[in-house]
Amino acid sequence: MTVQLPFDHDHPLDVAPLLRQLQRDGVVHRVRTAVGDQAWLVTGYAEVRLLLADERLGRSHPDPARAARLGESALFGGPMGNYDTEQADNARLRSLLQPLFSPRRMRALRPRVDELTAGLLTDLAGHGPPADLHQMLALPLPIQVICELLGVPYADRDQFRGWSEAVGDVRDRARSEQGLGELFGYGRQLVARKREQPGDDVISRLCADDLGDDEIAMLSMGLLFAGHETTVAAIGMGALCLLANPGQQQALVDDPGQITSAVEEILRAPGRGGGGIPRYARTDLQIGEVTVRAGELVLLELRAANHDPAVFPSPDRFDVTRPGPAHASFGHGAHYCLGAPLARIELQAVFGQLLARFPKMRLAVPVEQLRVRSGALTGGLTELPVQW
Numbered sequence: 001m002t003v004q005l006p007f008d009h010d011h012p013l014d015v016a017p018l019l020r021q022l023q024r025d026g027v028v029h030r031v032r033t034a035v036g037d038q039a040w041l042v043t044g045y046a047e048v049r050l051l052l053a054d055e056r057l058g059r060s061h062p063d064p065a066r067a068a069r070l071g072e073s074a075l076f077g078g079p080m081g082n083y084d085t086e087q088a089d090n091a092r093l094r095s096l097l098q099p100l101f102s103p104r105r106m107r108a109l110r111p112r113v114d115e116l117t118a119g120l121l122t123d124l125a126g127h128g129p130p131a132d133l134h135q136m137l138a139l140p141l142p143i144q145v146i147c148e149l150l151g152v153p154y155a156d157r158d159q160f161r162g163w164s165e166a167v168g169d170v171r172d173r174a175r176s177e178q179g180l181g182e183l184f185g186y187g188r189q190l191v192a193r194k195r196e197q198p199g200d201d202v203i204s205r206l207c208a209d210d211l212g213d214d215e216i217a218m219l220s221m222g223l224l225f226a227g228h229e230t231t232v233a234a235i236g237m238g239a240l241c242l243l244a245n246p247g248q249q250q251a252l253v254d255d256p257g258q259i260t261s262a263v264e265e266i267l268r269a270p271g272r273g274g275g276g277i278p279r280y281a282r283t284d285l286q287i288g289e290v291t292v293r294a295g296e297l298v299l300l301e302l303r304a305a306n307h308d309p310a311v312f313p314s315p316d317r318f319d320v321t322r323p324g325p326a327h328a329s330f331g332h333g334a335h336y337c338l339g340a341p342l343a344r345i346e347l348q349a350v351f352g353q354l355l356a357r358f359p360k361m362r363l364a365v366p367v368e369q370l371r372v373r374s375g376a377l378t379g380g381l382t383e384l385p386v387q388w
C-alpha cells in the first residue's frame with residue numbers, strides 16, 4: 001500500500017501515529033508526496049545517516065522537469081543544482097562559507113547573542129503575562145543574529161521575512177518562486193551597497209572573494225533563509241517541549257549545567273516540523289529490502305530517525321539529561337548544517353536565560369490547541385502563549 005504524505009496529525013509535538021507505524025514495519029516505505037509523486041521514505045536512524053553521507057544520492061536530477069517532487073516550494077520542493085557538477089559545486093560553496101561559520105568564529109559571537117537574548121527577555125518582562133513567546137523571542141532573536149552576522153539591516157525584517165515565508169511555502173509554487181525572486185533582488189541591492197561601503201560582516205567578506213554579484217546575492221540570501229527559518233522553529237518547539245514537561249523544566253532550573261545536553265534533546269525531541277530531506281538516486285541502489293532505481297526520489301525522515309527506538313530508548317520521552325548518540329536534526333555528511341555551531345549558541349543562550357529569569361513560566365493554553373505550520377518547509381509554531 002502506498003502511503004499519502006503529509007501525515008495527517010494534529011498534536012504539535014508527537015510523531016504522527018502512521019509514521020510510527022511505518023517505522024515499526026521496516027526502514028523503507030513507498031509513499032506518495034503531497035503533490036502526488038512517488039517516493040521512498042526512509043525511517044531508520046542508521047539508514048538515514050548512511051544515506052545522507054552516500055554519494056549515490058544527490059539533490060540534482062538529470063531530467064529536472066520529469067523528476068518526482070516533494071512539494072511546490074522552489075527550495076527543496078524538487079531537484080536543485082546541476083546534475084553534472086553538483087558535488088564540485090557543493091564542495092566549493094562549503095569551502096567559501098565554512099571559514100565564515102567556523103566554531104571559533106561562532107564562539108566569539110556568543111557574548112553578543114547573550115546580550116541580544118537578554119534584551120528580548122527584558123522586553124518580555126516589561127510586557128508582562130500573558131505573552132506570545134513566538135513573537136517576542138523565537139522570531140526576533142534568530143533574525144537579529146543573522147542580520148548582524150550577514151550585515152543585513154534589521155529594519156528590513158518585515159520585507160525579507162515575508163519573502164522567506166513565501167519561499168518556504170510547500171503548497172504554492174508561484175508564491176514560492178516569487179519570494180525567491182524578491183529575496184534575490186534584495187540580495188543584489190545589498191551586494192551593491194557592500195561593494196561601495198564594506199563592513200565587518202559576511203556579505204562584505206564574500207565581496208572580497210573573487211565572486212560575481214549574482215553568486216554572492218544567492219549565497220547571502222540562502223544564508224538569510226537557512227539562518228533564521230530553522231532556528232525560529234527550533235526555539236518555539238524547544239520552548240514547547242520544556243513547558244509541556246514541567247518536571248524536565250524544573251530539572252533544568254535546578255541544574256543549569258545541563259544546558260548543553262538539554263539543547264541537544266530540544267533539537268531531537270519534537271516529532272513535528274522539518275521532516276524528510278529529499279534526495280535523488282544517481283544510480284540503482286539497494287536500501288534494506290528495496291531496490292531504488294536511478295532518478296527516484298528518496299526522503300530521509302529526520303524526525304523518524306530521531307525517534308528510532310533502537311537508538312533512542314523511549315524516544316517519545318523528553319529527557320534533558322539524555323546521553324548521545326547525536327540526533328540527526330542537522331543532517332550528516334556532505335551537506336551537514338553549516339550553521340549548527342551558531343544554532344547551538346542561540347539555543348543555549350535562549351534556554352539558559354529564559355529559565356533563569358522565568359523559572360515558573362508555563363503554557364497559557366493546552367498543548368493540543370497549538371498549531372504547527374503544516375504548509376511550511378521548516379514547520380514551527382505560529383504562536384506560543386505563555387504565563388508566569
Ligand code: HEM
Pocket residue numbers: 090094222223226227228230231234277328329330331332334335336337338339340342343
Ligand atoms: C536549529 C536550527 C537549524 C537546523 C535544525 C538546521 C538544519 C539543517 C539541515 C538538516 C541541513 C542539511 C540539509 C541537507 O542535507 O540537504 C542544513 C544545511 C544547512 N544549514 Fe542549517 N539548520 C539550522 C540552522 C542554521 C543556521 C543558523 C544557518 C546559517 C547561518 C544554517 C545554514 C545552513 C546551510 C548553509 C546549509 C547547507 C549546507 C550544504 O548544503 O552543504 N543552518 N541545516
